[in-house]
Each structure stands twice: as structure tokens, then as C-alpha cells.
Amino acid sequence: MNFKSAFASLVGKSSYWILHNIFKGGTSFPGKIAMKLDPDILSHLANDYETIVVTGTNGKTMTTALIVNALKEKYGDILTNPSGSNMQQGIVTAFLCxxxxxxxxxxxxxxxxxxxxxxxxxxxxxxxxxxTNIFRDQMDRYGEIYTTYEKIVDGIKLEPNAKIIANGDASIFSSVDLPNPKVFFGFETKDENQAKDTKASVNTDGVLCPKCNHVIHYHQISYxxxxxxxxxxxxxxxxxxTYKLKEIISQSPSKIAFKIENSNFxxxxxxxxxxYNALAAFSVAREFGVSEAEIAASFAKNKRIFGRQELINYQGKEINLILVKNPVGLNEVLNLLNTEKDAYTLAALLNAHHADGIDTSWIWDADFEGLDKNKIKQVLVGGERHHDMGFRLEVAGFxxxxxxxxxxxxxxxxxxxxxxxxxxxxxATYTAMLALRKTLYDEKVISNKIN
Structure with a gap:
């Protein structure tokens, strides 16, 4: 490491210490400072690491956490960016701290x-x-799904020897001929009730064949x-x-049991x-020599991540805080809510900052109509665009x-x-989730905040 990089590293680490120990934050700012002093600081910090990049629309943070925990079973300490700060400055901070x-x-x-x-x-x-997957998300930033994938491919093309470990159930991920070694994972469960030749429901994006633009058909659809x-x-x-989910054994809002290859998890x-996030982590761990027994042990110890079904006890209430950011992810969360056996209160917080996506029309593509309203005893709407969210829920029949x-x-x-x-x-959308967590931190309800 040259003097410029060493100085940038020192300043970045010092700023992290101050922000972390005094202000209890600092997930990206130290990296931003270091990059100002040395734009190439990341190449020096990561020089002797084997790096695994996790990307896609939904599930990046949870998949990353599950991979880290699985690899820890065999290799001990693993460097990661657990806060979900996934731009360059956040990644630099992860190495600095x-x-x-x-x-x-x-x-x-x-x-x-x-x-x-x-x-x-x-x-x-x-x-x-x-x-992990590619769905429509923050179209003001990414554009359509093919534009998003093109951004990812442009990066992969720079490393033709790097292994691609991809969701084989996403038709887009095998559509570009890349020289990289490839490993695909997916669902191969037996559902006798599902038609063997079916199409995705209307209003589903990404259902045209990436080769000829004909409507894609399915032997089986997971979601x-x-x-x-x-x-x-x-x-x-x-x-x-290469790696297959064989069976979903049971599901509830707080636990899932399933079988991958030869083992139950x-x-x-x-x-x-x-x-899918667990299947991705399983695939990576197996490619890095971790046994199925070690993976099962790591999955059993997994903890919920901030904002991703994060459980918070507050004044005798059990709050489950869930990040939502696009129609597909939100629909899956709504499906999750329909597995809840008890009555509950629903709060929906909508912001429209750059990190959320400034276009809020995506909430109209989510199936709020399909929620079991008998179990929802009260609805709270909040965030800076609470009027939009309230109107959407009213149209949905609330x-x-x-x-x-x-x-x-x-x-x-x-x-x-x-x-x-x-x-x-x-x-809650991303900035709404961060704002709520800050309020909870200020009230000493939670012990960590994310900047």
C-alpha cells in the first residue's frame, strides 16, 4: 500500500472510530472520505481477499448474511458489509472497519x-x-429489468474467470452467453396440482423470452x-x-422448513x-467446500437483519418491521402476512426519496386486495406519502x-x-424504515441504528 492509500485508510478508520463509538453510526461516510483522498483505495484494501459479490433486485442483504454465516462454519471470520450499505463508499467502510x-x-x-x-x-x-433475481425496481435509477441486467453483465465481463452462481429459475440469467463457469440453483419441487404448461399471471414483468420475445411458459412457477x-x-x-430445492416442508411468518438436495433445513x-435466499447461500457454501451439515448448523443460528422481518418489542407489542421496495417483493410480503394465524395491526409507511424510488406508482401493482382483512384489526398509514398509501388501501377495500x-x-x-x-x-420503504429505526434508537428501544 502506497503512502496515498495508507493515509486515506488512516483517515477513514479514524472517522469510523469517531462515528461508531461516539455517534453510534457511520456505515458509508468513512468510505466516502477515504475515496476522496484515494479513489482506488478499495483495490488496496481488498488486494488479498477472495471476494464474493452478491447482487440482484431482492434478497441481497439476507442472502449475504446467510452466505457469511455458512462460510463462518468452515473458515471462521468473514469480511462483509452487514448494514446493507452496498455502494462503493459502504463497501470501502466495510474493509476499513x-x-x-x-x-x-x-x-x-x-x-x-x-x-x-x-x-x-x-x-x-x-x-x-x-x-438473486431481477424485478422492476426504482425505474428512475435502473430502467427496465433488461437494463439492470446489462449493468450487472458489464461488470461480470471484466472478470471472465469468476464463477457465476445464479438463480436458474430467472430466465434472464442464462440469456447472455458469458465465458464464466456457471452454477445454477432453483426449485424442483413436485406439485401435482399445478399445470405442467402454464403462464405467469397478468401484470407480471419479465415474462417474454429473452431470446425471441415470445411469451414464456412454465412447467412450474414458484412466484x-x-x-x-x-x-x-x-x-x-x-x-x-446444480443445486435444487426438493421440498417445502412447512411455512409460517417466523419459520420455514425445507429440503435442499439431501438435507432438511x-x-x-x-x-x-x-x-431462494437460503438456496443461493447453500449453493455458494457448497462451491466453497462447506458441508451440508455445516450449512444446516449455520441456518439454524440465523438472526433477523435490520428491517428484514426485524422483530422489535415495544410497549408490550411485537413489531415485525419489513422493508418493501417493489411490487414483487411487496406481493411476497403480503403472501407472508396471509400465513399469520393471529389478528394483527398493519402499518404501511411510504416515502419517495432517491433511495426508495421517486415514482410511487408501484404500490398499485401490489395485491393488497388479496390480504385476509378479517385478521387486520387496525390499519395505520404513514411516511411522507401517507395520503397515497391511504388511498391505495382504501381502493383495495379497507x-x-x-x-x-x-x-x-x-x-x-x-x-x-x-x-x-x-x-x-x-x-416500510427504505428511508421510512431508516427513519423509524432512528426514532426507536433515540427512544432506546433498539441498540443500533443504521446511517
């Missing part, structure tokens, strides 16, 4: 924003890319546009899977989408008499104290 000593293999597992894959690849030279796809026009079909979180507007987080928490149910589900 990592102080543990490595006795053996040095591995970094990094969540990377889709639009930043190329810039990060130029500095990190990843050993593997993990591709949205994911499944065992084939094109009846040109013959394009799902690639051969459990994770302490709900949602079919999280099975009684305006059971809905209450909470224009700020203090009002929201006051209403939660007197909610008619013990369980409270809060669905």
Missing part, C-alpha cells in the same frame, strides 16, 4: 448495488458473483416470473440446475422468497373507518401503544 485477524483463508462476501457491479469489479476482481420456464417458440429453457424467518393517518413516527408509535392487537406488522 474490519479489524479481526485472519489465520487462514481471507474471504469477503459483499452485497453490491446492481448499478455498481462494474465499478466495484474494476477494483475488487471478484472470485464469484451471486445473482412472479421465477420457475421451470421454457419457450414454446424457440426452445429456450431453464438451464440444468430451517431458517427463522418467513416467506417463499427467503427460501374500511376508512379502521384506517388512521400517522404523519410522523412519534404519532405512529403512540398509536401502536394502544393498538388492539399484540402483533404489529410494519411495511
Amino acid at each position: 474490519h479489524h479481526k485477524k485472519h489465520a487462514g483463508r481471507k474471504i469477503a462476501v459483499l452485497e453490491v448495488d446492481e448499478a455498481n457491479v462494474k465499478a466495484v469489479t474494476q477494483l475488487l476482481h471478484p472470485k464469484a458473483y451471486v445473482l 412472479a416470473n421465477l420457475g421451470d420456464f421454457f419457450c414454446p417458440n424457440c426452445g429456450y429453457k431453464r438451464p440444468e440446475l 430451517e431458517i427463522n424467518i418467513g416467506g417463499t422468497y427467503n427460501i 374500511n376508512p373507518g379502521t384506517m388512521e393517518t400517522t404523519p410522523d413516527d412519534n404519532t405512529l408509535l403512540t398509536r401502536i401503544k394502544t393498538a388492539p392487537t399484540k402483533k404489529v406488522y410494519i411495511l
Whole structure:
């Protein structure tokens, strides 16, 4: 490391210490300072690491956490960016604040924003890319799904020897001919009730064949546009899977049991989408020599991540805080809520900052109409665009008499104290989630905040 990089590293680490120990934050600002002093600081910090890049629309943070925990079973300490700060400055901060000593293999597992894959690849030279899925998300930033994938491919092309570990059920991920070694994972469960030749429901994006633009068909659909796809026009079909989900044993809002390959697994979180995250982590771990027994042990110890079905005890209420950011992810969360057996209070917080996506029309593509309204005893709407969210829920059939507007987080928490149910589900866009967590941190309800 040259003097410029060493100085940038010192300043970045010092700023992290101050922000972390005094202000209890600092997930990206130290990296921003270091990059100002040395734009190439990341290449020096990551020089002797085997780096795994995790990218895609949904599930990056949870997949990264599950991969880290699985690799820890075999290799001990793993460097990562657990806060979900996935731009360059956040990744630099992750390296700056990592102080543990490595006795053996040095591995970094990094969540990377889709639009930043190329810039990060130029500095990190990843050993593997993990591709979760691509759905419409923040179209003001990414454009359509094909534009998003192009951004990812532009990065992968810089490292033709890096292994691609991709969701084989997403038709887009096998559509571009890349020289990289490839590993695909997917669902191969037996559902005798599902038609063997079916199409995705209307209003599902990404259902045109990426080769000929004919409508894709499926032997089986897991959710949205994911499944065992084939094109009846040109013959394009799902690639051969290396790792397969064989069975979903049971599901609840707080736990999923399933079988991958030869072993049964459990994770302490709900949602079919999280099975894909676990399957991705399983695939990476097996490619890095971790046994199925070690993976099962790591899954059993998994903890909920901030804002991703994060459980918070508040004034005798059980708050489940869930990040939502696009129609597909929100629909899967709504499906999760329909597995809840008890009555609950629903809060929906909508912001429209750059990090959320400034266009809020995506909430109209989510199936709020399909929620089991008998279990929802009160509805709270909040965030800066609470009027939009309230109107959307009213159109979905919710009684305006059971809905209450909470224009700020203090009002929201006051209403939660007197909610008619013990369980409270809060669905929040990214900046709304961060703002609520800051309020909870200030009230000493939670011990960590994310900047």
C-alpha cells in the first residue's frame, strides 16, 4: 500500500472510530472520505481477499448474511458489509472497519448495488458473483429489468474467470452467453396440482423470452416470473440446475422448513422468497467446500437483519418491521402476512426519496386486495406519502373507518401503544424504515441504528 492509500485508510478508520463509538453510526461516510483522498483505495484494501459479490433486485442483504454465516462454519471470520450499505463508499467502510485477524483463508462476501457491479469489479476482481433475481425496481435509477441486467453483465465481463452462481429459475440469467463457469440453483419441487404448461399471471414483468420475445411458459412457477420456464417458440429453457430445492416442508411468518438436495433445513424467518435466499447461500457454501451439515448448523443460528422481518418489542407489542421496495417483493410480503394465524395491526409507511424510488406508482401493482382483512384489526398509514398509501388501501377495500393517518413516527408509535392487537406488522420503504429505526434508537428501544 502506497503512502496515498495508507493515509486515506488512516483517515477513514479514524472517522469510523469517531462515528461508531461516539455517534453510534457511520456505515458509508468513512468510505466516502477515504475515496476522496484515494479513489482506488478499495483495490488496496481488498488486494488479498477472495471476494464474493452478491447482487440482484431482492434478497441481497439476507442472502449475504446467510452466505457469511455458512462460510463462518468452515473458515471462521468473514469480511462483509452487514448494514446493507452496498455502494462503493459502504463497501470501502466495510474493509476499513474490519479489524479481526485472519489465520487462514481471507474471504469477503459483499452485497453490491446492481448499478455498481462494474465499478466495484474494476477494483475488487471478484472470485464469484451471486445473482438473486431481477424485478422492476426504482425505474428512475435502473430502467427496465433488461437494463439492470446489462449493468450487472458489464461488470461480470471484466472478470471472465469468476464463477457465476445464479438463480436458474430467472430466465434472464442464462440469456447472455458469458465465458464464466456457471452454477445454477432453483426449485424442483413436485406439485401435482399445478399445470405442467402454464403462464405467469397478468401484470407480471419479465415474462417474454429473452431470446425471441415470445411469451414464456412454465412447467412450474414458484412466484412472479421465477420457475421451470421454457419457450414454446424457440426452445429456450431453464438451464440444468446444480443445486435444487426438493421440498417445502412447512411455512409460517417466523419459520420455514425445507429440503435442499439431501438435507432438511430451517431458517427463522418467513416467506417463499427467503427460501431462494437460503438456496443461493447453500449453493455458494457448497462451491466453497462447506458441508451440508455445516450449512444446516449455520441456518439454524440465523438472526433477523435490520428491517428484514426485524422483530422489535415495544410497549408490550411485537413489531415485525419489513422493508418493501417493489411490487414483487411487496406481493411476497403480503403472501407472508396471509400465513399469520393471529389478528394483527398493519402499518404501511411510504416515502419517495432517491433511495426508495421517486415514482410511487408501484404500490398499485401490489395485491393488497388479496390480504385476509378479517385478521387486520387496525390499519395505520404513514411516511411522507401517507395520503397515497391511504388511498391505495382504501381502493383495495379497507374500511376508512379502521384506517388512521400517522404523519410522523412519534404519532405512529403512540398509536401502536394502544393498538388492539399484540402483533404489529410494519411495511416500510427504505428511508421510512431508516427513519423509524432512528426514532426507536433515540427512544432506546433498539441498540443500533443504521446511517
